Each structure stands twice: as C-alpha cells, then as structure tokens.
Amino acid sequence: QVQLVESGGGLVQAGGSLRLSCVASGRTFSTYIMGWFRQGPGKEREFVAAISKGAGATSYADSSKGRFTISRDNAKNTVYLQMNKLRPEDTAVYYCAASSRLEAAVVFTLEKYAYWGQGTQVTVVS
Numbered sequence: 143q144v145q146l147v148e149s150g151g152g153l154v155q156a157g158g159s160l161r162l163s164c165v166a167s168g169r170t171f172s173t174y175i176m177g178w179f180r181q182g183p184g185k186e187r188e189f190v191a192a193i194s195k196g197a198g199a200t201s202y203a204d205s206s207k208g209r210f211t212i213s214r215d216n217a218k219n220t221v222y223l224q225m226n227k228l229r230p231e232d233t234a235v236y237y238c239a240a241s242s243r244l245e246a247a248v249v250f251t252l253e254k255y256a257y258w259g260q261g262t263q264v265t266v267v268s
Contacts, residue, residue, distance in 0.1 A: 164238030
C-alpha cells in the first residue's frame with residue numbers, strides 16, 4: 143500500500159502559477175503510475191494528468207495541455223503538478239493518486255487508481 147499527502151494549494155489570481163506536490167510513503171513509489179485529478183464545486187472528479195513509473199510517458203486532459211506539467215522524482219517519492227496560466231475554472235480540490243495497473247504506461251480513469259490523497263484546495267480568482 144501507499145499513502146499520499148498533497149500540498150501546495152492556495153489562492154491565486156487568474157494568470158498566476160502554483161506547484162502542487164504529493165509525497166508518497168513506502169519504498170515502492172517507482173512501481174506506481176501517478177496521476178492528478180480534480181473536483182470542482184458541484185462537479186465530478188476528473189482527470190488532469192498522469193505520469194508513468196519511470197517518467198518516460200505523460201498524459202494530459204485537454205484542459206491541462208500547454209498549461210500544466212506533471213513530473214516526478216522517484217528518489218524523493220514525490221510527484222508534482224506545475225500549473226501555469228491558471229483560470230477561475232481551474233478552481234477545485236486537487237488529488238494525487240497511485241495506480242499499479244500494468245496494461246499501459248499511463249492510465250487516466252478514476253477506477254484504475256487504487257490509492258488517493260486527501261486533496262489540496264486550489265482557488266483561482268479573477
């Protein structure tokens with residue numbers, strides 16, 4: 143099992159940037175695909191970005207492409223989400239998640255992630 147703790151959320155003006163971090167417990171971090179998801183007010187949780195175990199592959203939601211960058215440091219058991227050019231519609235609770243699925247380098251559906259953090263709030267004001 144793995145435990146995940148997110149940090150880095152906050153209040154930011156539109157056009158600004160934030161970097162989210164997610165630290166994982168345990169010694170097997172490099173065996174997990176890592177993903178970021180978000181859940182806005184009154185909305186379902188949605189995929190944001192994912193990164194393969196060795197960081198060789200990434201995948202982004204259309205809303206994230208060109209503005210967000212996912213990365214990981216396996217030596218630090220940490221996955222990051224750099225968010226630039228933030229918009230009010232990016233306001234949400236952001237969750238990191240871990241998947242041990244083997245069928246692809248990255249996966250982007252909620253059901254394929256077994257472990258979740260508690261979330262960190264990101265609020266973007268105009």
